[in-house]
Amino acid sequence: MKKLLAVVLCLMLALSVCGVAGAEAGFDGELKIWVAEAVVDFTNAQVEAFKAANPEYANMTVVIEAVGEGDAATNMITDVEAGADIYGFAQDQLARLVAAGALIELSEENAAIVSAENDGGSVAAATLGDLVYAYPLTSDNGYFLYYDKSVVTDPTNVEAILADCEKAGKNFYMEINSGWYQTAFFFGAGCTIEYGVDNEGNLVSCTCDYASENGVKALKSMIELSKSPAFVNGSSASNATNIGAIVDGTWDAVAMQEILGENYAATKLPTISGYQMGGFGGFKLLGVKPQVDDAKLAACDALALFLASGDAQKARYEAVQWGPSNLEAQKLEAIQDNAALAALAAQLEFCVGQGQYPNDYWSLATTLGDQIIADAYDNATDDELLAVLQNFQDTAASYIVK
Amino acid sequence: MAKENLIPEVDIVIDQEAGVIREIKPEPKLRSKKAHEKRVNGAIYAILIAMSVIWLLPFILLVLQSFRVEYGGQVAYVIPKQFGLDNFKFILTETNFPRWYGNTLIIALFNSVLQTVIVLSVSYALSRMRFRGRKLFMKSVLVLGMFPGFLTMIALYTLLKNLGLTQEGAIPGLILIYCASSGMGYYISKGFFDTIPKSLDESARIDGATRFQVFLKIIMPLSKPIVIYTILMAFMAPWGDYVFASYVAFGKSDSYNVAVGLYDWVNTNDFQGYFTRFCAGGVLVAIPITALFLMLQKYYVEGVTGGAVKG
Amino acid sequence: MTDLDYLKMSKGEKLVHNAGKWIASLPKKLLNSICAIAMFFVNLVKKFIAEIKDIVMTFVHGDWKTRVSFFIMGFGSFARGQWLRGLLFLLFQTVFNMYILFFGGAYLAKFATLGTIATTKVNRKTVYGDNSFMILLYGILTIFFIIAFIYTWRANVRQNKISQEILKSGKKLKYAKDDIASLADSQFHKTLLALPTLGIFTFTVLPIIFMILVAFTNYDATHQPPGKLFTWVGFDNFKTLFSSGSANYGDAFGQVLLWTLIWAFFATFLNYFLGMLVAIMINKKGIKLKKMWRTILVMTIAIPQFVSLLYVSKLFAADGLINSLLLKWGWIKEALPFWTKPSWARVTVIAVNIWIGIPYLMLIATGILMNIPADLYESARIDGANAVQTYGKITLPYMLFVTGPYLLTSFIGNINNFNVIYLLTQGKPDTLGNAAGATDLLITWLYSLTVDNSNFKIAACIGIIVFVVCAIINLVVYNLIPSVKNEEDFQ
Structure with a gap:
């Protein structure tokens, strides 16, 4: 086996030498x-x-x-x-x-x-x-709103969508425990999270202002959303069984047409707590x-x-x-x-082109989303929420030192 | 399994004087005991029926969904609106599924032969022969077994790649990995060999038989249950391997096994609405394996029981 | 305390007493084992000196054939007509020399630094430098090879000495024909074990040592060959793993370890007792269709887990069939968070694991229950024991006695139970940070660190921890089991 390895190695060497010799025109x-x-x-x-x-x-x-x-x-x-x-x-x-x-x-x-x-x-x-x-x-590779025309009468704001869905016994789907969909709230409320990257792909800086009034506003609207009985965490058409509206992307367009049939409709994301939801462009x-x-x-x-x-x-x-x-x-x-x-x-006009994020960011965001879904913050005061976001922000920044 | 009939359900005594077996009519006290017994049995039946429902329901649902013709994602009802073979037709003609199935079958067949030979060889040597390094071998295997298997994944991948056994060569590569370390799984069959009296070997050896002949002509014929158990286990294992198989196939769809192929259908965005197709694939995989397992259940029971008792 | 006092104790007290005694004896045991290790090394040195002496004496007293063999392996065997042995020795030496010269030597030379030449670019063409990964892997392989060579060389020297002595005493040597014949008889174990051992060495031992060493390097997402180099960093990774704080892994590690142990406990003992209960129910006299009940339960063993578990994971999903139906029927207002709330997810995986695990235990228990001597039950019945008492006095102790070792292996197996967790939840919900989820076991965390995060160094550390945990449990239980056994003795 070792001999075989040696032979393979030699062959590879020889091949690369040949390759250089035969360069220039065509391939x-x-x-x-x-x-x-x-x-x-x-x-x-x-x-x-x-x-x-x-x-x-x-x-x-x-x-x-x-x-x-x-x-x-x-x-x-x-x-x-x-x-x-x-x-x-x-x-x-x-x-x-x-x-x-x-x-x-x-x-x-x-x-x-x-x-x-x-x-x-x-x-x-x-x-x-x-x-x-x-x-x-x-x-x-971005997300927006698909909805059932026969259920949702006013797709411009989340509150109305939820009311319609609750009335019709349908669900509103959005994967708020994903760092990707979550930014719809934070960016919409006016926050940013961004990592600076050098030419080599190493993260060199982190700009994040989640621990702010706007951040708390975003977090509170997520908590409110999660309290609605019509809300289901998830943004995959093929896993959703009872769609009134869903935040999803173009990759599910065909599936959505099949599910909703002639009631199929799509539009930009709605407003929530009075602000337009933003998000990542992908x-x-x-x-x-x-x-x-x-x-x-x-x-x-x-x-x-x-x-x-x-x-x-x-x-x-x-x-x-x-x-x-x-x-x-x-x-x-x-x-x-x-x-x-x-x-x-x-x-797209409300979106931020998605830059580079460390893997830890995604799991940090999932942690935050999972806590919201698990009702951990349902009775939290603004100050407590601010502390949660401060912790989030500090943790996000700490990934740079690594 | 015959013991359950040893204790008769009614008390009988031998009537010495009459010289016949006479059934004693249950006394009133005994009758209430019987009623109690009946109630207990009723409760047990209820539990067993409930368990059977829980145990079988997922599989029944799986089969039902595999026959669903309409939309292939999750739906909120059990009985398909329209039954049909569309999913089966689709996966057999439009996808790489037959290829994955063939791959897995090839791996399973080779694995069951090679692994059985290796396991039995090691077990025989450790059970029947005494040589330098025997204790060391057994202790090392015990220690090695305590390391989590996935730890070795990247190093294994590189070794296989240098042997040309990844991607296109993933099938022989997987067979090699599965078999290479299978010698570590000697426990159960060694335990079995240990129960075969040594005097059998010795008398044959006195008659001039070599160790090899003893192994082949005396031990093997006595070891049918454990041989079948080993073959069965080696055959079934490759059908469920996702982690190593996906690593070694490295994006080459032609080299996938069923687990890797089907896993993608449930867990990637590229395959929306493939859920019922996953179910169909799952049914096609499960039927032969389950049939084989149920057929050879007896040997499986002997194997696990023996293994558990001897530890 | 007298023996009588001991005998008067209840079972629980005896166990506590024995455990206490064992813990009290730990310092002494530790001291003993340190002494034993020291003695081991002393003996090793002694043995080594003896070996060297023997080698030198062989050379001094050897004839010319023996002496040449010191440099050309197998020469003596050839010269004495044992051509097969000679050929094997010579072949090994040739392969070894070729290997070191053309392949292994270069890797070994860089082993101390794991490579220094960085990858560079000429215009946009890439010129790869050293590959730390290959240097580490083949460096280890080369060290293995060198050890094997020394061992073989020693065997070669000893062979010469022995042959020389045999010839001197006028006896006949073993020739090729005898050697081959012996492989089917007195040396049959060599035939049987050669390939399996080679396989275990190459595909288990080598990779394990490789990964153990990775734990002492900085091999991660930003130090990935072939583009980048990695190098030795000592115990830094363990520090990162054990310290808390957001940049470290300590908090997540503690929680994952705790959950791993809780999981293993429930997965082992819950299945054990429930499985036994089911076996007793099915085996009870008066219950009909025994075979059918067993066959139904065994379905979860027969059907490959990736089919059944993937299906079940979808079944319990927020928008899966169970939630959808319950919502449709109006039994619940909001989807039950089977996989999304940490506590729910943990309970759900344990519950689903019961579904998978009971049948095994039922089969095992069935086999064992039938072997319990019937007269034990008979005498219990005469003594007027009811069902519960019979169970507590006879069935349970007997089962525990017989399956003690099985419980241990099963506990260790559950610590490493990758499939159930990965196929059901993939470790989610991710509430612990550092890519760790609430249902992550150490082993699934290790997997996601490797595959999704390229964090090989921390993954390797976790692998070592898993080993240490398993080893400790093994040692503790092995030390306790003898006392348990004596106590449960039936005779």
Whole structure:
């Protein structure tokens, strides 16, 4: 076995030497791409189009495997070497991937193209420090409100929605124990939580003002919401059985149409306690992993740019209804008419592009949400709530020292 | 299992004088005791029926949902509005499920053969032979067993990767992992071998048989229950492994086992409305395993009981 | 205290008395074991000196064949016609030399620092430096190999000495044919154990040592090979794990450890007594369809857990079938927080575990109950004992006596019961911070730290803690069980 290892190692060395020697024009080795199952066929077609358009890459072998965005990030971090050369992921994983050495920054030319062609939020989400690390694919990873037209008469404020749901014996779903959905309250009430990240993906600073009057306002509205009998924690359509309204994203649009049928409707998030709910804007990105071979790197760059281009994004919308981040593609008529995407676009104006957060932040936020659901703060005074938020804020800041 | 009939339900005495067995009519006092007995039995029946409902209900629900044709997420009713085989058809033709099923079956088959050979070899050596390092071996296994298995995951993954046994090679890789350390599970079968009298070996050895022949010709034929128990356990284990299997397959859908494939359907956002399909997959996995288990239940009972008693 | 006093005590008192005695004897035991360890090392040194002496004497008294064997392993065996042994020795030496020269040596040389050359970029091309992970893993493998080599070399030397003596005394040596034959007979254990031992070494011992060492490095999300290096940091990680404060893991650790023990206690003993109760009920005379009841219960063993537990976890979810139906029927106003409130979630996992666990215990108890000598019950009946008394005086003590060791293994097994927790709750609700949840056991916490947080260093520390906890429980129980056994003696 040890001998075998030695042989393998030697072979790898030899291969990398050959690779350097055969650099420059084109690339005819193998490339591996990971995308979500839904877009495997679509990506295959795009790759063929890419090869047709770029004869120098016509002999390249491209292997496309179905790996969901969440798994892709985890797998890349487990083993960069065996991972895909190009892969799709959700932007919250960016810093983790960069820190693990699983992403290479874009070349200056590509970075310029990407920055010019995509909406500002998506570019910001793909940027760490002053380097762009990924190609935005979609601008649809945010959340908004789906509701049943026959139940909810006034979708503009939570109080009315809850009253309607209670009356009809239906539920209002929102996953308030998730650091992602929770920001709808805090950001809406005027708070921020943000981590500064350097070029390497390391967290260097934390800006958080949850321990404030606004923070208490947000927390109190969450507590109020959790007290309603119609409220159910959760934001996944396929787990919800009795939907009056649900805060969810475009990935559930098809399921929601199926569940609500002709009563299907979508809109921006409502107001709560008098303020408009905010939240995170989310994006899907395409990344390239660091390469030891210039030719392969060039091929990856070219292919990734192609797959994230405006034309590809338009085609992707037509194939699987993923909302584009490309400014040109966003003007597509079909996209303007899509209820879910329109709702998302309307919500986007109240959203903050999701930056980088340490894993601990998510579990800290879940802890807060779980405590609210567990009725721990139901009778708390403002001062006590402020203390809870102060603790939250201090803990969030303490992740920097680590 | 025959003991339950040893104690007859009515008191009988042998009437010496008449020379016949005569049934004693229950006295009034005894009758009230009988009524009490009846009440106790009634209560037990009630408990057992309640338990049976709790034990079976989830499985009945699982089967019912697997036949549901309409919307595939969670719903608030039990009986599907429309019955059909759509979910089964879908997972067998539109997904990679048949492949996952085949993978798991291959792993299970190889595992049951190789692991059984290894476990029986180790148990025999430890039970029948005395050699230097025997105590050390047993103590080391005891100590190693106290480390949580997942601790070794990343190192194992790297070892397998360097042998080319991840991703495409995940199936042989998993078989290798499962079997490599299976020698540590010698406990139960060693306990069984210990109960076979040593005099059997010795007389055969006097007749000129080698250890190998003794193992094959004398011990094995006497060990049918434990062999079947070991095979059964080795066959069933791979069907439930999620953690190692997903780690080793590393995103390569063709190398998944059923647990990894189906787990994704319930727990990832990419698969909305796959819940009834998960149920269908679960039914297809559970039926053969359950049938096999129930068929060989007798041996399983012997194995666990023996293992528990001898510790 | 006299023996008589002891005999007069009730069972509980005896147990307390024995436990107290054991604890009182701890300092003495500790001292004894320290002495034993010291003696062990003294003996080791003595043995080592003896070995060296023997090796030197073998060289001095050896003929030329023996002397050459010191440098070319197996030479002597070849020269004396034992070609199989010679070949094996020579082969091992060749493989070893090749391995050190072409593979292991480089890793071993960097073992002390775990690599110093950082990964760099030439334009945008990446040039990888040292890989700390590989250096650690293959460094250990190389050390293993070196130990194996020393051992084999020693065997080679001894072999020469013995062969020389045998030849001198005029007896015949064992040749290849005898060696092969012996593998099926007197050396049959070598045949049987060779592969399993190799497997255990490579795929269990090596990875475990690897992870133990990781606990002493800074291998985490910001120090991940191949892009970054990690290095030795001593006991820093244990300090982080045990200190409290938001940047540390102490608070979460304490709670997870406590819950792990509570869980293991309930999962073991609740299942034990309920399982026994069910077995007694089914075995009671007058109960019909015994086989059917057993078969129904055994379903939870037969059906793979990932199917049944995943399904049950959905069943109890906030919007799962149970809550939906209860809401629809108007029995409850708000979904029951089976998985979302910490206390509920803990009770629910224990309850579901009963569903999974009772059948095992029922099967085991059934087997044992049938082995209880019937005359014991007979005499109890004559003495006029009722059902409860019979149970307390005969059934329970007998069961405990016979299954004592099983309870221990089952307790340890429950501490490491990954499947039930992971498939049901994945450790949620996450109320403890540091990625730990209210239902997280040490083992599931270890898993999520590894997979979701790339926090390998802390995960490795937790793994070591799990080992220590299991070892302590084992030691304590093993020390207490003999007294329990004597006391429960039936004769």
